[in-house]
Amino acid sequence: MGKSLQLVEALSPGQNLEAYVRSVSAIPILTKEEESELARSLFFDNDLDAARRLVMSHMRFVVHVAKTYSGYGLSQGDLIQEGNVGLMKAVKRFDPTMGVRLVSFAVHWIKAEMHEFILRNWRIVKVATTKAQRKLFFNLRSKKKGLNWLTNDEVKAMAEDLGVDQAVVRQMEGRMSSSDMAFDASVGDDDERAYQSPAYFLEDHSNDPARKLEDENWEADSNLRLAEAMGQLDERSKDILMQRWLSEQKSTLHELAAQYQVSAERIRQLEKNAMKKIKVAMLEA
The missing domain is CATH 1.10.10 (Arc Repressor Mutant, subunit A)
Known part of the structure; x- marks a missing residue:
């Protein structure tokens, strides 16, 4: 539990970025032999502790990559956190039998996550x-x-x-x-x-009589189509939709499963099929 918490804290730089950088820089760098052994333990035996050590030993590299994107006006802490996500993805997919070091493989995943973050946040x-x-x-x-x-x-x-x-x-x-x-x-x-x-x-159209009438007609037509489409469903499917979507106190999948004595997954399938039938019926009406 303590090791998992240590990794979670390391993945999030927090407000004190300088302390974070000092912390990850103090984590020992793995030798080629140590890295290979840990990577094989993860790849062949799904050793999660090996995955943790691989991730933490490469976090200093994420910090280094994040510094190269300092000209975008975005938080270094956020960039590092996104880069850490890419590092974890790389560790998960790393194949030690390919004969390359993890850092060479991970750089693509780290930069990809940072690029996505920059493009999402650099402009509205x-x-x-x-x-x-x-x-x-x-x-x-x-x-x-x-x-x-x-x-x-x-x-x-x-x-x-x-x-x-x-x-x-x-x-x-x-x-x-x-x-x-x-x-x-x-x-x-x-x-x-x-x-x-x-x-x-x-222009404010909220009080336009023509727009109000149009909205009212559209709502009435939609309600009529919905009622006709609901009428084509069997009673169980109709009741499931009513309780899941149209009631003030909506029922959960498990509550309906207990009511009809089937699994929650079966209720979900019935709901999905009923929604498809409703959509088709309303389009054809």
């Missing part, structure tokens, strides 16, 4: 979604150390290197250079600044 609006865009994003980020825009020659060289159009490089550079704007006015903004927020440019 996603700047890169496809594999090609992600590669372009990180190449551009490493090139643009300053605030200056790329020259035409630099754009051309990067486009040729990555096999994309120059317009794609310019588009990604524009995305990276843009900043997020809050939708609503910030607390404390004066009237002049508050009216510049996007929220004030939206």
Whole structure:
């Protein structure tokens, strides 16, 4: 129990990052023979203590990788924590019979988790979604150390290197250079600044009589279709849906399993099948 707690604490840097770095740096580095023995114990015997030692002995490397991504304005502690997730995935998948060191295998998984974290959090609006865009994003980020825009020659060289159009490089550079704007006015903004927020440019349709009538008609039509679709179900399936979704006090799978004297998994299957029938019936109505 103590070893498991030690690993959990090591995976989360917490607020005192300097203390964390000192702590993981004090963990001894494994020799090639020690690493091979532990990796084989994990791979062939599922030795979890061996997995713990492999993870902890490589956490200093995660810290090193995280420092290379310091220019994104994100917390080093968060980057390290994400990198530790990648390290654990690598340890789980590491095959000691391939003849490579764990650090060479793990670097891909560590960077992959950090990349995902950066792309999720660097901007509210996603700047890169496809594999090609992600590669372009990180190449551009490493090139643009300053605030200056790329020259035409630099754009051309990067486009040729990555096999994309120059317009794609310019588009990604524009995305990276843009900043997020809050939708609503910030607390404390004066009237002049508050009216510049996007929220004030939206038209309020909440009291539009035509919109209200349309919503009411749509709700009535949906309720009618649902009632007709429910009428096509057998009594047990109908009752399961009623108790699971339409009652004020919703029943659990285990409560319904006890009521119908079947397994909870059987109730789940009946519920899933009934939902499919409802969906098809409402689309055909």
